[in-house]
Amino acid sequence: MSRHRRLATVAGHSPRDRGRRLRVAKGPRRWQRRQGRTFYVFVAPWVIGFVILTLAPIIYAFGVSLTNYDGSSSFWRFIGFRNYVEFFTKDTDGWASLLRTLGYAAIVVPLSVAGGLALAILVNQRIRARGALRALFFLPSVVPVVATAITFRLIFNRDAGLFSGLMGLFGVHDVTWLSDPWAFYALVVMTLWGLGGGMIISLAALQDVPSELEEAARLDGASRWRYIRSILVPLISPVLYFQVVTGIIAALQMLVQPLLLAETNRIASSAQVPTSSTLFMVKVYNEFFISNRFGYGSAMLWIFFLVILILTLLLQRLSRRFVFYQVGGD
Amino acid sequence: MATVSQTDVGSSHKASAWSYIGAIVALTAFGIPVIWLILTALASPSQISEGTAGLLDIHPRWQNFVDAVTMIDFTAYAGNSLFLSTLVATLSTISSATVGFGFARLDARGRKPLFSVVVATMMIPNVALLIPSYVLFSRLGLVGTYWPWVFWGLSGFPYLIFLFRQFFAAIPVELEDAAIIDGCGWWRIYLLIFLPLSRPVLLTSFLLSFTMTWGDYLAPALLLNLDNTTLAVATATGYLDPRGNGLLTVQAAGALLYMLPVVVIFLYAQRYFMGSSIGSGVKG
Numbered sequence: 121m122s123r124h125r126r127l128a129t130v131a132g133h134s135p136r137d138r139g140r141r142l143r144v145a146k147g148p149r150r151w152q153r154r155q156g157r158t159f160y161v162f163v164a165p166w167v168i169g170f171v172i173l174t175l176a177p178i179i180y181a182f183g184v185s186l187t188n189y190d191g192s193s194s195f196w197r198f199i200g201f202r203n204y205v206e207f208f209t210k211d212t213d214g215w216a217s218l219l220r221t222l223g224y225a226a227i228v229v230p231l232s233v234a235g236g237l238a239l240a241i242l243v244n245q246r247i248r249a250r251g252a253l254r255a256l257f258f259l260p261s262v263v264p265v266v267a268t269a270i271t272f273r274l275i276f277n278r279d280a281g282l283f284s285g286l287m288g289l290f291g292v293h294d295v296t297w298l299s300d301p302w303a304f305y306a307l308v309v310m311t312l313w314g315l316g317g318g319m320i321i322s323l324a325a326l327q328d329v330p331s332e333l334e335e336a337a338r339l340d341g342a343s344r345w346r347y348i349r350s351i352l353v354p355l356i357s358p359v360l361y362f363q364v365v366t367g368i369i370a371a372l373q374m375l376v377q378p379l380l381l382a383e384t385n386r387i388a389s390s391a392q393v394p395t396s397s398t399l400f401m402v403k404v405y406n407e408f409f410i411s412n413r414f415g416y417g418s419a420m421l422w423i424f425f426l427v428i429l430i431l432t433l434l435l436q437r438l439s440r441r442f443v444f445y446q447v448g449g450d
Numbered sequence: 451m452a453t454v455s456q457t458d459v460g461s462s463h464k465a466s467a468w469s470y471i472g473a474i475v476a477l478t479a480f481g482i483p484v485i486w487l488i489l490t491a492l493a494s495p496s497q498i499s500e501g502t503a504g505l506l507d508i509h510p511r512w513q514n515f516v517d518a519v520t521m522i523d524f525t526a527y528a529g530n531s532l533f534l535s536t537l538v539a540t541l542s543t544i545s546s547a548t549v550g551f552g553f554a555r556l557d558a559r560g561r562k563p564l565f566s567v568v569v570a571t572m573m574i575p576n577v578a579l580l581i582p583s584y585v586l587f588s589r590l591g592l593v594g595t596y597w598p599w600v601f602w603g604l605s606g607f608p609y610l611i612f613l614f615r616q617f618f619a620a621i622p623v624e625l626e627d628a629a630i631i632d633g634c635g636w637w638r639i640y641l642l643i644f645l646p647l648s649r650p651v652l653l654t655s656f657l658l659s660f661t662m663t664w665g666d667y668l669a670p671a672l673l674l675n676l677d678n679t680t681l682a683v684a685t686a687t688g689y690l691d692p693r694g695n696g697l698l699t700v701q702a703a704g705a706l707l708y709m710l711p712v713v714v715i716f717l718y719a720q721r722y723f724m725g726s727s728i729g730s731g732v733k734g
């Protein structure tokens with residue numbers, strides 16, 4: 121921001137720039153500087169925390185990724201980018217888990233966003249017990265992950281699970297649903313149980329849509345479905361886009377759910393996570409805590425960060441075409 | 451920032467019969483897992499061995515809940531969870547409010563780019579960040595202590611900072627202009643005028659932070675020991691028979707007891723949870 125522009129606003133033409141308007145009243149530069157300093161005092165906790173708790177671990181991981189550190193011994197060497205080369209050339213399991221994770225996201229994210237939107241539209245209508253329905257649909261998404269995992273371990277339990285019992289009615293007996301290849305789908309089902317979180321976000325957006333629009337669409341002879349498709353969805357597309365982005369990031373870094381859902385009860389060791397639910401972060405976790413390959417695991421983490429970065433940028437590009445931003449904002 | 455603040459707000463479109471069918475189907479789908487959890491928690495081991503149908507024959511066995519509390523040191527772990535969650539909720543609420551106020555009301559060079567960084571950090575995959583954080587904390591000798599949570603709490607959470615910023619930014623300027631003319635400093639304006647106004651947001655932030663910490667599994671699993679870990683870890687890993695197999699009925703009872711505080715807080719303070727929806731804040 122140039123000095124000229126700042127001086128130009130002193131006259132108070134820009135109603136948003138309070139600080140600058142106040143400069144006139146209080147004696148120019150000193151006020152400006154004091155407010156600037158005060159700002160940094162107020163935001164200091166976050167800035168310091170960001171540097172120490174976010175930047176430092178990420179940079180540290182990059183340093184470790186260039187070594188063969190095993191997590192405990194002091195005999196480690198700098199090995200350049202060998203870990204990265206190993207992942208890209210040799211680690212077929214790692215690649216498989218990365219692709220599996222992308223597949224998982226490709227299934228879970230559209231279903232959660234669409235399901236959440238459908239529920240939001242449902243409970244945005246004049247429907248009986250609307251408040252209770254909203255709460256009940258939302259509730260599963262706030263249940264702690266450990267409780268959710270135990271619940272679905274019971275549902276898919278081989279001998280006494282509800283799902284096994286239902287399948288038994290169709291003559292399918294004694295299938296260990298929490299092992300390969302079914303564990304993947306159990307994980308998908310468990311994730312979808314929490315789609316009420318997205319419903320609440322969509323619902324908040326739906327409530328911002330002026331009711332006159334629906335009235336006008338109806339008078340013009342548009343069907344309910346047409347109204348939803350051509351007016352409602354475009355109007356709240358920024359919120360849906362937000363859910364897609366955060367949903368993809370959440371899906372890609374899925375770790376605790378596959379660990380806890382694994383049929384084994386010795387949860388501390390994740391080596392027993394079935395292959396079909398060994399998502400990328402599970403693989404990273406194994407490299408760190410089963411194989412003690414901290415260097416290699418760190419390299420995988422950095423590859424992961426880059427994958428997320430690339431996906432986010434791609435989505436941002438795509439969003440220009442599909443997301444409709446209201447001019448002027450709210 | 452419009453939010454789902456009132457549970458009775460919505461479109462005037464009257465629900466059709468299809469909507470009711472959809473609602474019933476959805477209710478069944480969402481409800482069945484919890485009902486199954488409760489049925490298992492009330493069953494006896496012999497019913498479990500009879501298979502799925504055995505569970506439908508209900509003879510409540512309350513002993514499962516007694517076992518859930520006695521097989522592991524339940525009160526101690528619950529105490530750890532309560533302490534850690536309260537600690538994080540208090541620290542993160544205070545610091546997020548302060549930082550949010552800075553971003554909403556104070557002007558300075560670099561404010562806008564810095565706020566974009568806050569928003570961008572919401573996109574950082576936390577799980578991926580936690581693993582190198584664990585390595586760093588272990589090198590600093592902080593594994594097995596609650597210090598990492600103190601640091602996390604003190605630095606505030608991006609999501610909560612965002613929440614506070616939105617709230618503070620919507621308060622009319624005249625309020626602080628008057629205070630400034632009266633010679634009030636920014637800290638006094640913040641503490642005496644803005645904080646008291648933000649009581650609902652403070653409560654929302656505290657509850658979100660509390661339930662998040664109560665529900666977290668990975669951080670305590672990596673960073674704490676068996677004697678000072680949280681109920682989340684104890685519930686997930688305890689309740690085994692001597693051979694290391696899970697005792698399903700006790701696990702179910704333990705899971706119910708463990709999630710109970712979160713469910714109670716949620717039902718009691720629904721509107722705060724729903725009101726915190728970030729959705730409309732990201733528009734345009």
